[in-house]
Amino acid sequence: MDKRKLRGLIWSAELVIFLALCSQVVIPLPLVPLTGQTFAVGLLASLVDYRIANWTLLGYVLLGLIGIPVFASGTSGIGIVFGPTGGYILAFFVQAWIVIAMRHKNTLFYLVAGNLMGALVQLLLGTIWLKTFNQMPWPAAMIAGVVPFLIPAVIKAVLASVVAKAVLSKIKIPLNMGQDLE
Template identity: 40%
Template sequence: MKTNVRPLIYVSFCAAIIAVLAQIIIPLPLVPITGQTLAIGLVVTILGKKMGTQAVGLYILLGAIGLPVFTAFSGGLGIIFGPTGGYIIGFLPTALVMGVYFERFGYTFTHAVVANVIGMFVTLAFGAVWLKVIADLSWQAALLSGVVPFLVTGVLKAVMAASIGLVVKRRLQQANVLQAA
């Protein structure tokens, strides 16, 4: 029986990239702006639906069991059940939705930006709903604190993830390290 370890290496490496970029933090009162969403966009743009979603799932699992991979080198279920937990949980459907979009429409720059913007809204939706429930906020307060502050930076990160992700994906494909999607 021959096992191809490349996908495992890609998934593990990309989960580590998410953990590293999660340490980029711009503090805000309730939920900070972080590099996590940029990393999610990069990973899915590069790896696609299956491996991208697996990398995000591995990242969440590592943080849930207590490894310090979340923002500010935090980890554990307390983070997932705290104010930022909805965003973290939302990363998984974000990766899946982005991956499905890429499978359907391909890996052009325009589609990569659209996929990343859609992913941003999926993450923000999960985060806002979670904030409403966990912090007992009104819908207006949840949207004003959990969505509005992240719209401009989210679009900027979507464009960055699309640009950088496509370049990395193509270079890995040209080097025959990653199969063409």
């Protein structure tokens, strides 16, 4: 195994741990809790390439599926991933892809724009899942799945962008470090 591939795998493993730890920061709300997961996804997508992000998110979801309590409030299992709030977890992949696609030259403007767009799309996809799963009318789904999370999503998106910019100014992270992981 060459150094670049090993480095990418190590980054992914470390980011799975970071994501799992951030997921334990929870503010309970009816139906969908407010968690540190979206902050962690935005931050990791602001720092690494899409391969590392994909491997990280895949590892995170798989660990949760096999019963390791990595999801919000120490939960795990197939019922979490494919239950009412599972759409929010699965939408992390889309959130990360959007952040990565929009972060041109890692300027703060593009990091914030990508994180805001990614967070909004993640909320909307999760809400579509929530609505479908619970057979809710659209207004109820939007009130339960989007409205309480808009301001926190903006705060977490901006915070993830600022932290990422600070990290990137201090540490050179090669954006192609995961290219051999496919």
